[in-house]
Amino acid sequence: xxxxxxAIGYLHQAFGIPEDKIVFFPHxxxxxxxxxxxxxxxxxxxxxxxxxxxxxxxxxxxxIELILKALPEIAKQVxxxxxxxxxxxxxxxxxxxxxxxxxELKAMIKQSGIEQNVVMIDQYMEEQDLVxxxxxxxxxxxxxxxxxxxxxxxxxxxxxxxxxxxxxPYCYAQDxxxxxxxxxxxxxxxxxxxxxxxxxxxxxxxxQEVVRKMKRIGQEMHWPNVGQQYLRLFTEVxxxxxxxxxx
Numbered sequence: 152x153x154x155x156x157x158a159i160g161y162l163h164q165a166f167g168i169p170e171d172k173i174v175f176f177p178h179x180x181x182x183x184x185x186x187x188x189x190x191x192x193x194x195x196x197x198x199x200x201x202x203x204x205x206x207x208x209x210x211x212x213x214x215i216e217l218i219l220k221a222l223p224e225i226a227k228q229v230x231x232x233x234x235x236x237x238x239x240x241x242x243x244x245x246x247x248x249x250x251x252x253x254x255e256l257k258a259m260i261k262q263s264g265i266e267q268n269v270v271m272i273d274q275y276m277e278e279q280d281l282v283x284x285x286x287x288x289x290x291x292x293x294x295x296x297x298x299x300x301x302x303x304x305x306x307x308x309x310x311x312x313x314x315x316x317x318x319x320p321y322c323y324a325q326d327x328x329x330x331x332x333x334x335x336x337x338x339x340x341x342x343x344x345x346x347x348x349x350x351x352x353x354x355x356x357x358x359q360e361v362v363r364k365m366k367r368i369g370q371e372m373h374w375p376n377v378g379q380q381y382l383r384l385f386t387e388v389x390x391x392x393x394x395x396x397x398x
Contacts, residue, residue, distance in 0.1 A: 180311025
């Protein structure tokens with residue numbers, strides 16, 4: 152079972168697994184709860200902000216610097232922009248260098264004069280809290296410079312919760328957003344990142360169009376739907392095994 156269509160070919164080519172023995176299922180995601188998005192925004196103090204968000208264990212290779220470099224120009228055009236960097240430092244990174252990387256990012260933020268436009272939320276989050284934060288953001292970004300990542304739970308959650316996203320074209324993002332290539336931006340194109348973020352943050356009609364697209368893609372990723380696909384497969388495999396056993 153794989154969560155990326157590209158993985159079918161990779162497994163076949165690398166290990167000789169017959170393609171008819173490989174099944175694609177979407178990465179499962181929660182559904183948005185009954186509590187409103189505006190309620191989450193008020194609780195987080197984001198009601199009057201245009202919120203960009205990245206979530207995950209903090210470490211080098213997440214592309215955080217790309218957004219921070221673009222943020223001063225973005226803030227000139229969207230003064231109430233807020234970039235929320237959410238998540239604890241990766242435990243392996245913490246073993247190697249403590250909080251050095253986080254401190255480097257803080258120094259970069261201070262040097263650029265964007266302290267009012269960035270919040271770093273250094274805490275572990277249960278799924279319920281993560282869902283609230285993603286639901287409350289206006290635009291979710293995964294600016295990862297490495298292109299090999301085969302899945303991304305955070306990007307999957309953002310799409311599953313119907314939030315607009317922008318991403319670098321790493322493997323999973325290419326597969327998930329195959330029908331929306333305008334949402335994929337190269338990691339080395341800071342100017343395009345800046346322009347696209349400003350465009351979405353200042354054009355509500357365009358932003359809501361992306362919301363509709365994400366909800367369409369995300370509908371198939373909700374756990375009740377994905378769970379049904381797993382159940383059908385397990386039932387089919389179970390029947391096949393029972394039939395072979397009875398022969």
